[in-house]
Amino acid sequence: MSAAAHATSAPFAPGDRVRVRTAFPPGHVRTPHYCRGHEGVVERLCGHFPNPEELAYGRVPTAPCALYRVRFPQRALWPDYAGPAADSVEIELFDHWLEAVE
């Protein structure tokens, strides 16, 4: 895929169900551990930004990646969450950390 095509591709749309990859790569990763392996719903596409995992090591320019905000119910992230079921967390996550949930 060309860099230009990559810069505009956005495989997920608001409302899509996604799962955060369960992966533990070394290096500078901006996907919090607590959401890995959990399912959420895409809230919005934030735009396309340099991949921090490349940027952190001076590999520039990097191909821009789609960045989303994903909403998770608190009870899905923390099984012992004591608050109301509607309470939620929204996290910015890059495209390559998300898998489609059928």
Next chain:
Amino acid sequence: MSPHDGPHDHGAHDHPHPNQPDLEDAPLAYYPAMADAVAELLIEKGVFTADDLRSTIDYMASRTPALGARLAARAWADPAFRARLLADSKAAAAELDIDTGPAPVLVMENTDAVHNVVVCTLCSCYPVFLLGKSPDWYKSRNYRSRVIRSPRAVLAEFGTVIDPAREVRVHDSTADMRYMILPRQPEGTEGWPEDKLAALITRDALIGVCEVTAG
């Protein structure tokens, strides 16, 4: 208390008094030394000047929560501006000659159904251009690790009790966005002039750890 800690006459005695330590009295740690070295090299190589560095720090130090408060007050007073602020904060802030900075700022609106609060669990991302320097507690591991999974308990420690009928929504500022909360306008302040409204709106309300009250 030693005999010399209290008020006493400074006439004719010659013993030393303890000094408050100067900044340089603590050992220079690794990262501050690295930052100083990098700054000196960048200046030496002509990437920027010492005055550029000073004026940038000076500009950042001039940013205060009053800027965020002006935006929130205008949003309360003008529903059309509120819609523009929520849709595109950079363009809306430019109408008031306010610079939101290089990172996109998302404004999250508190409503009767939702209370929003911001954290950066991974480091300490913060909308410096609209709120100034972040408070120490925002950067603490205590706040960052607890507000994400026990937000109601942490808010209660700030004196903020959210009705269980309202959703508490925590925004984890993990990547390229920055967040400012648009608080709910307190009852009885409808029609107030914007500067009077802005005076009610504090840093903590714009982070989401409290609500705004009138008085």
